[in-house]
Amino acid sequence: MKYFLSLFFITLTLHAGEAQAIIKKLEKNLRGDYMYATMKMIVTSKRGQRTVEIESWSEGNEKSFIKILYPKKDQGITFLKIDTQMWQYIPKIERTIKIPPSMMLQSWMGSDFTNDDMVKESSLEEDYNAKLLSKQGNDATLELIPKPNAAVVWGKIIIDVDLRNAVPRKETYYDDMMQKVRIMTFSKIEQHGTHRVPMVMELKPLDPTKKRNRTKIIFEKINYDTKIDASYFTKQALKRYSR
């Protein structure tokens, strides 16, 4: 009996361990020390479709600098994120503004992402307890429940993982009432240096009032291998790199 019981516990920890290992592998693959990228963000809403072109520099998960390249009206607007704080520079009025906490849940550039999505640095590995729901060949489904003290807004996340490439296929986000609120899908996997990256991400909110909304991000260039100058992650950079 004792033997079976301990075997049972060992299997259980193994399962949890395996899930955690998958998440770790996933994060390691998607995140480099430095990342430079250009991307297109296509926002679809009831009012029509809109494309924004973005250039971004980031260091780890804590620092990032974003510059808007297109449309013309928004060209040169820059964002700086350091830890959980975010600043914005607008060339038209030559002002740098710190985004206050009360605006964090507002939409970012009219997309279905919030300002909070842009700054949050929650690590799936550190903030969530992973559990393996199913595993079959190359596919696995994990359930992530936030750890008691983690500062995250989701009740749980269900991730479908492509094990061979160590990339997510689909992430389903639940709120704290365990209602599905949004789905993010990933596609078009490419090799970039040592990383395998899904070049297309699509976010779809499930709110019935936002039936037509979706935000698609298409990476155009992505580079993990070049060190990014520390000068990008300062408030001076907002104005300096705006042009």
Place this chain on the structure above:
Amino acid sequence: MLYSLALRNILKSKGRSIITLLLSTFSTILFISYVALMDGSHHQIIKSSVEIYTGYAHIDLKGYRDESGYDNLIEDSAKIEYILKNDTTVKTYSPRFETYALLSGDEKAVGSMIGGIIPSREESLSKLSSSLIKGKYLNDNDKNAIYLGSELAKRLKVDVGSEIAMVGSSIDYSIAADLFTVKGLFKTGLFEFDSQSAFVNKAYLDTVMLSDNIASYFTLYFQDNDKIDKMTADLQASLPSEYEAVNWKQLLKALVQAMLVDSIFGYISISIFFLVIFFVIMIFSYVNIYTRAREIGLLRALGLTSNDIFGMLFVEILLLATMSIIIGTIIGASIAYYYELNPIVISGIAETYKEYGVVSDEIPMKFDLFTITWNALTIFILNLAAILYPISKINKLTAMEAMRYV
């Protein structure tokens, strides 16, 4: 014969009649004034909330009230403008464009509601211009001028003449940013409103937000705001089906419900008072009738039936009650009428209850004939009901028992 007997009884025992008369006159006056005061203060609270900014009714695109973002805007505001212009039941109206944006002074940035208004037309639709406490109100030619809530100005640490930056989103979701000079500060007394709202001339804001000919909603006053439900329904009928007309009862639903709950508690406490009054009248009549037991016994011995006695005593109280209700109603109604025109002033209540929308120290009463009538009738019926038990009790005695009653 019963009437003359009853009248004679009333006139003969003056003290008894006067006390009965006073008791019900007093309760009538009290009831009418109490209800008038309660309704009056509720009316005042709603009226100020409605008139400060909301307005008596709105026209918006169906769905706007659930999701007030850019997906549910009135895209052709000229069309609604035309309908309202030709509607004779509508007194004044104006489009508004509301958005949420970031305002930033030198030190701090605060998220705030930015309203694009037509300054001249708002003067007859809201209390914005009369709530000015510093600087100047907007005018229709203003460009980079912003009219700030006094509490918002405190949060931003700015004053009249300061420059503030606004960053929001245009209706095509591109970034809308501009610099404004604080032209004036307002204080309506609604704390939340004063700390979260700023206004800009709509004609100019439209160029920043790309919202020309676009409105979040129209606010309006009817010619007759007292018949609001009918007016709203009529207006709804003249609108294209994708639009809705909603009046303050829905717009300020939470407030209306709070007032209703308060009224219910008001009626509960006054009904406890009435229970006391009812028993006082009943005990008083009971004692009264029993002191007249010998007299009643005599009448019975002379051949009057118990029905006759019932009739006589009932007519007595009917006459007294009618008289006191008439006097009480006249006095009560005059009080309500007087204080409707000259509200009671309790200095300091506006400060204490400002979060409930009390913006004035004045508490008017509400003179409403329907309310007064049902108030008076309630007291009248209460009076008659109080006498039934004592009469039925005395009528159970036989003539002999009654005459021997000490």
